[in-house]
């Protein structure tokens with residue numbers, strides 16, 4: 001039974017849907033048609049208060065459960081999510097416009113992976129015993145308390161679960177604010193967690209724009225803030241969190257390099273470049289949007305890329321045959337069109353695409369620019385749309401230096417048949433999530449996150465545990481206390 005698009009309330013607080021129509025209207029638009037499919041409201045201060053009170057109460061109970069019991073709830077939620085994958089994927093497609101072909105394999109399933117992984121890990125999150133001769137110290141891994149998650153619009157289900165799963169496994173509660181552009185999916189995550197046995201108030205969803213996020217970040221009851229968003233928002237949220245000395249995870253933007261050497265398998269390199277630029281219509285944070293191609297294979301690479309792009313099936317994202325859908329919103333489409341105009345005006349060679357597609361909704365053609373130079377706007381700024389910049393290079397040293405000449409450091413990739421070179425180059429690229437002869441894989445077992453302006457902290461993997469828990473150390477004296485007086 002597919003989900004109703006209009007939820008029973010805008011927010012999910014204390015285990016139930018709630019509404020307060022005094023909050024600003026949030027229209028939900030299906031980006032493939034421009035039609036309004038639901039109307040929600042931003043959280044009022046009263047809703048934010050209810051969510052924080054509920055989270056505080058639930059966290060105190062939740063932290064008293066054994067980690068194994070907590071893990072069982074997460075594992076059950078993962079199972080429910082897998083059983084409902086089709087309906088959740090359809091909802092994700094309505095929320096974001098991403099093709100069902102993608103959402104069926106990359107969204108609720110990735111979210112379920114996180115719930116399953118951290119559910120399984122919960123019982124093994126222990127402290128240690130540190131012998132000191134007669135005395136000893138033991139450590140206890142403790143929850144942080146009430147945590148806030150704030151999401152971007154490109155992966156609404158995945159982002160909610162990449163944050164909630166480790167947070168809850170560690171004994172925290174969460175108030176999650178989705179992006180105002182994609183408010184629907186996180187509500188289903190909340191419903192499923194309740195169904196799986198999470199206590200009321202453990203995972204709450206409140207809708208709204210920046211002001212609602214800001215009210216959560218600055219609340220003294222909040223111990224940690226995890227943001228997925230742009231660098232400018234990250235700067236503001238990090239600074240606000242610092243005022244309250246809160247823990248943070250910042251998953252921010254990027255302008256990641258992909259280096260293709262002369263000896264690369266050309267079809268694999270082209271495949272990586274397609275995945276790293278056109279999947280989700282280019283709206284992926286870790287995309288390799290600066291494709292440095294060694295001069296010896298540049299023309300062959302461009303020819304093969306152009307050929308393969310003809311295979312993109314552009315159309316209704318609800319049709320499983322469609323492999324390339326619309327941008328998330330008219331606003332995002334307009335921003336990307338502005339970058340395409342700048343690319344052409346600054347002298348880049350348009351190889352293919354560049355135009356809006358003549359149909360309802362916010363569709364742009366997959367676009368490739370060649371002869372891009374490092375100083376061009378399209379080579380420096382994050383575009384977050386289907387625009388690939390191809391730059392050429394002569395030597396390994398030159399490619400590494402130019403790849404690193406950016407304020408970002410989210411991801412990086414290298415394509416070469418020489419594995420020694422692959423490891424040598426990756427070792428010198430300043431980025432958090434790297435790939436050799438592949439691009440954009442994000443399994444839950446691998447740490448995900450950036451360096452430099454792309455962020456701090458890591459999601460997924462055992463590394464995430466460090467960011468959702470804190471250590472208490474306990475010194476135990478076995479003999480008498482010797483005091484000077």
Ligand SMILES: NC(=O)c1ccc[n+]([C@@H]2O[C@H](COP(=O)([O-])OP(=O)(O)OC[C@H]3O[C@@H](n4cnc5c(N)ncnc54)[C@H](O)[C@@H]3O)[C@@H](O)[C@H]2O)c1
Nearest residue numbers: 151152153178179209210213214229230233251252253285
């Ligand atoms: N590194 C990652 O894992 C990752 C993943 C996905 C997207 N992103 C990045 O996200 C960006 C695109 O998403 P976006 O346009 O939604 O980003 P955005 O920065 O505009 O918004 C992100 C979220 O922050 C909220 N927000 C805005 N101002 C706030 C404030 N002052 N206080 C608290 N919350 C506030 C927004 O309402 C939204 O929910 C891109 O830069 C992309 O690279 C990063």
Ligand SMILES: O=CCc1c[nH]cn1
Nearest residue numbers: 154284285286440442
């Ligand atoms: O958008 C960024 C997060 C991500 C990368 N790959 C899948 N999800």
